[in-house]
Amino acid sequence: MENNVLTYRAAGPLLSLRRYGLLLAFLAVCIGLSLTTPRFLTWQNATIILTQVSINALLAFGVTFVIITGGIDLSVGSVVAVSGVVAASFAHPDTYPVIVPVVVGLLTGLAFGAFNGFVVTSSKVPPFIVTLGTMTIGRGLALILSKGRPVSNLSDAFNFLGGGKVLGVPMLIWILIAVFALCAVILRKTVLGRYMYAVGGNEQASRASGVPLRTVKMAVYTLCGGLAALSGILLTSRITTGQPNAGLSFELDAITAAIIGGTSTSGGTGTMTGTLLGALLIGVISNGLDLLNVSSYYQQVVMGVIIIGAVVLDSLNQTKKA
Amino acid sequence: MKKHVLLAAFAAFCLAGCQSSEKGGAQKLVIGATMLSMQNEFIVNVNDAMAKKAEAEGVELITVDAERSALKQVEQVESFIAQHVDAILLNPCEVEASSPAVAKALAAHIPIINVNSETSTQPTAFVGSDDAESARIAMKFIADKLGGKGNILMMQGYMGQAAQLKREQGAKEILKQYPGLTLLASQTGEWDRAKALSLMENWIQSYGSKIQAVFCQNDEMGMGAVKALTDAGLKNKVIVVSIDAIPDAIQAVKNGTLDATVFQNASEQGAKAVETAIKAIKKQAFDKQTLIPFQLVTKQNADKLPQ
Numbered sequence: 001m002e003n004n005v006l007t008y009r010a011a012g013p014l015l016s017l018r019r020y021g022l023l024l025a026f027l028a029v030c031i032g033l034s035l036t037t038p039r040f041l042t043w044q045n046a047t048i049i050l051t052q053v054s055i056n057a058l059l060a061f062g063v064t065f066v067i068i069t070g071g072i073d074l075s076v077g078s079v080v081a082v083s084g085v086v087a088a089s090f091a092h093p094d095t096y097p098v099i100v101p102v103v104v105g106l107l108t109g110l111a112f113g114a115f116n117g118f119v120v121t122s123s124k125v126p127p128f129i130v131t132l133g134t135m136t137i138g139r140g141l142a143l144i145l146s147k148g149r150p151v152s153n154l155s156d157a158f159n160f161l162g163g164g165k166v167l168g169v170p171m172l173i174w175i176l177i178a179v180f181a182l183c184a185v186i187l188r189k190t191v192l193g194r195y196m197y198a199v200g201g202n203e204q205a206s207r208a209s210g211v212p213l214r215t216v217k218m219a220v221y222t223l224c225g226g227l228a229a230l231s232g233i234l235l236t237s238r239i240t241t242g243q244p245n246a247g248l249s250f251e252l253d254a255i256t257a258a259i260i261g262g263t264s265t266s267g268g269t270g271t272m273t274g275t276l277l278g279a280l281l282i283g284v285i286s287n288g289l290d291l292l293n294v295s296s297y298y299q300q301v302v303m304g305v306i307i308i309g310a311v312v313l314d315s316l317n318q319t320k321k322a
Numbered sequence: 323m324k325k326h327v328l329l330a331a332f333a334a335f336c337l338a339g340c341q342s343s344e345k346g347g348a349q350k351l352v353i354g355a356t357m358l359s360m361q362n363e364f365i366v367n368v369n370d371a372m373a374k375k376a377e378a379e380g381v382e383l384i385t386v387d388a389e390r391s392a393l394k395q396v397e398q399v400e401s402f403i404a405q406h407v408d409a410i411l412l413n414p415c416e417v418e419a420s421s422p423a424v425a426k427a428l429a430a431h432i433p434i435i436n437v438n439s440e441t442s443t444q445p446t447a448f449v450g451s452d453d454a455e456s457a458r459i460a461m462k463f464i465a466d467k468l469g470g471k472g473n474i475l476m477m478q479g480y481m482g483q484a485a486q487l488k489r490e491q492g493a494k495e496i497l498k499q500y501p502g503l504t505l506l507a508s509q510t511g512e513w514d515r516a517k518a519l520s521l522m523e524n525w526i527q528s529y530g531s532k533i534q535a536v537f538c539q540n541d542e543m544g545m546g547a548v549k550a551l552t553d554a555g556l557k558n559k560v561i562v563v564s565i566d567a568i569p570d571a572i573q574a575v576k577n578g579t580l581d582a583t584v585f586q587n588a589s590e591q592g593a594k595a596v597e598t599a600i601k602a603i604k605k606q607a608f609d610k611q612t613l614i615p616f617q618l619v620t621k622q623n624a625d626k627l628p629q
Contacts, residue, residue: 037528045527052520149363150515150542152570163553239515239546241570245361246516290524296481296510 022262022274025309026281033288040291047170053283054176055080055231055238057276059254060261061183062227064275065220067258068187070200070267071127073221075116076228076254078138080247083108083229085142088151088242091158098157105233106226112138113225117218135251142244151242162237172234179230184272192219200267257282260311281306351381353599354402355411356395356423358438360387363568364588365413368438371592372411379600392419399423403430409599410434414441417484433602437595439484446602449595449612453485456584456616457492457539460563463582463618464503464535467561471502472534475525477511477518477547479539486510489539489565506532511543518546526554538564541571541583548579567619567627575624585617585627 034041059076066073087105090096112134119130164171187193195216198206207213231250236242261278263270285306289299355372357365369385376383384407388395392415402410403426410427412434414420421443427434433446440448464474476493479486490508497503506529511518518538525533533556538544544564551557557579564571567585574580594612601608619627 039527042527048523048527052523055516143361148361148366150568150570152573163549235516239519239549241515241545243515245514248514286520287524287527290509290521291528293507293509293528296478299509 022260022277022281026277026284029281029284029288029306033284033291037288037291040288045287045291047173049280049283049287050176051170051172052287053279054172055235056250056253056257056282057176057279058179058227058231058234059250060257060275060279061179061272062224063251063254064258064261064263064270064272065183065187065196066127066224067255067263067265068196068200068267068270069217069220070203071120071217071220072131072255072265073113073116073224074128074131074251075112075134075138076224076231077247077250077252078135078142079109079112079225079228080232080235080250081142081244082112082138082145082232084232084236084246085146085151085242085244087158087233088154088236089145091154091236091242093153093155095155098155098161101158102161102233105236106229109225109227109229109232110222111225113222113228114218116225117221120221121214121217139244142246146242146244148244150244152240154237154240154242159237159240162234163240172238175230175234179227180272180276183227186223187272192216196220197268200269202268253282256307260307351408351600351603352405353381353383353409353411353596354399354405354407355383355385355413355437356388356398356402357385357413358388358415359390360385361389364566364586365438367588368413368592368595371589372596373592374589375593375596379596381596381600383596388413388415390415392416395420396423396426399427399434403427403432407432408603411437411595411599412441412445413437414439416441418442433599435595435599435602438591447598447608447610447612449591449598449614451586451591451614451616453488454492454495456565456586457489457537458496459584459616459618460537460565460582461493461496463563463620464537464561465496465500467581468503468534470500473504473506473529473532475506475529475533475536476508477521477536477538477543478508479510479513479543481510486539493537511538511546513540513542515542515546515549518543519550522547522550523554526550526556531556531559533560535561535563538562540564541566541568541580544580544583545570545574548574552579572619572624572627575619575621578621582618582620585619587614587617590614 039045063073063076083105086108087101090101090104116131116134119125120127162172166174195211198211199213199216235246257278258275259265260281261274263275285303289302294302353376357369359365373383386398388398395415399410410432412423414436417440421441424434424441424443424445436445436448438450478490497505507525509521511521536547538547541564544562547562548557551560561581563582565584567583571580571583575583591614594614598608598612
């Protein structure tokens with residue numbers, strides 16, 4: 001169906017319908033939990049869920065960009081670890097102002113992303129393999145830089161980023177809102193965003209119609225690396241320590257959020273709102289299962305069933321309208 | 323697979339070559355050590371102690387990392403056998419799956435010493451600690467602090483791993499002895515600080531001021547629980563105890579945020595393992611089982627730990 005740059009506009013109303021399917025699933029889970037435990041639907045619990053979701057959501061936003069262009073990024077979990085460790089090493093009290101660890105951490109992630117983008121665009125190696133490689137490199141570097149041990153004793157200013165509150169609302173939530181808005185604007189309102197859909201919808205056609213493929217791909221991987229670094233820095237700040245083992249299998253959670261949110265793995269479709277809802281759904285379920293004290297063994301099964309359920313519901317909605 | 327075997331055989335051949343050429347000079351004993359995971363801080367500490375002891379005794383130590391794979395570990399022991407090392411130190415990945423490694427070494431008449439955890443096949447000797455005991459010590463501390471009555475939460479390690487199962491078993495034994503203690507909930511924090519922080523936040527939401535104590539099966543999770551309780555302004559009302567005595571946890575005990583941790587003596591385990599191996603090689607008398615005792619770390623003794 002998608003043959004030109006304008007496809008994404010045609011996909012517009014369809015996407016919003018898909019989103020409603022997910023929204024219904026999300027509301028159903030929330031209502032179900034509110035009825036079973038009185039502790040679910042409170043302001044305090046809402047802030048807890050949003051805080052817990054934020055790290056994964058930031059990763060998922062980055063991964064959404066990449067998947068829309070028809071790529072994939074498996075290295076985000078490792079980038080969380082390596083940029084967290086790097087940031088932590090510059091965040092000890094009375095050393096550098098707080099901007100230094102943040103900038104150095106972000107640069108680490110951007111460098112990883114740019115490297116992914118460079119290899120993907122200048123070779124025929126599939127992104128799956130390239131980012132599998134950087135995933136291992138990143139984990140190794142995190143272990144080397146930290147000598148396998150957590151990097152602790154971080155300054156209060158740094159710990160405020162992921163642990164502090166402004167106007168009674170946790171910093172992580174403010175950052176989540178700001179980054180979400182920024183990503184949504186990039187995707188919907190900019191030429192770059194339009195190109196992303198075009199590349200993912202039909203790479204050959206987009207090349208023929210003059211889309212700068214290389215630049216677009218470099219941009220999405222670099223963006224994804226940067227967002228992973230931001231997650232890493234915030235996670236480090238939240239747990240007040242840089243952990244070389246942080247972010248293990250985070251890439252799967254992020255990809256899951258994007259896919260539940262309606263991003264198609266074959267590229268060309270997806271929205272930031274969908275991804276945010278996907279991340280929220282995962283967060284609400286895991287919070288709810290903890291509140292209900294469901295055994296850890298069952299939690300995994302329940303989570304899997306709900307993930308499949310959400311996607312099936314979503315696809316039913318899609319075929320009905322198509 | 324075949325390639326791997328060939329590669330391993332080739333590597334073993336090369337190493338054996340080096341070794342035999344060296345044997346022309348002084349007869350230096352060689353001990354091979356295969357470690358569960360060199361990404362784990364505790365295991366790294368055990369291995370450091372082994373290396374230190376080996377150097378002091380004038381023994382050559384070859385360390386390889388099994389990266390949590392029992393299959394890899396068995397292959398590593400096979401190549402140690404091919405190299406004709408004088409003894410093997412095995413820090414098992416799994417109780418069952420690492421057992422063939424022990425059987426193979428014994429069949430080749432090479433002494434094999436299990437370090438830190440067990441296999442179902444009996445090795446030449448065992449040096450380590452009883453994981454269940456560490457949990458008993460931690461739970462006993464909580465029971466005493468609460469006067470034998472109160473509500474407890476337990477944060478588990480990665481479900482199904484030997485350490486998680488043993489620590490759960492130890493904790494449950496103490497819970498049985500104190501009928502006044504109620505286990506409100508137990509969930510996994512997967513040994514991870516960030517996961518533990520989220521889980522504790524959810525628990526606070528769920529049980530609030532009912533919580534009187536939290537037992538975490540390792541320090542990483544203990545640190546996460548402390549963070550969540552501190553943020554919620556509940557830390558001074560809730561006792562948190564964890565296991566391992568990693569540097570962060572010892573610091574937290576000194577600061578009074580973590581109430582206690584349990585010290586597992588990595589350096590003692592590593593040194594005793596090498597010592598036992600040398601005795602076994604020289605056919606001197608050695609203990610079939612050396613259990614290094616745990617030590618409860620509280621504010622009173624946090625400054626005096628052996629490093």
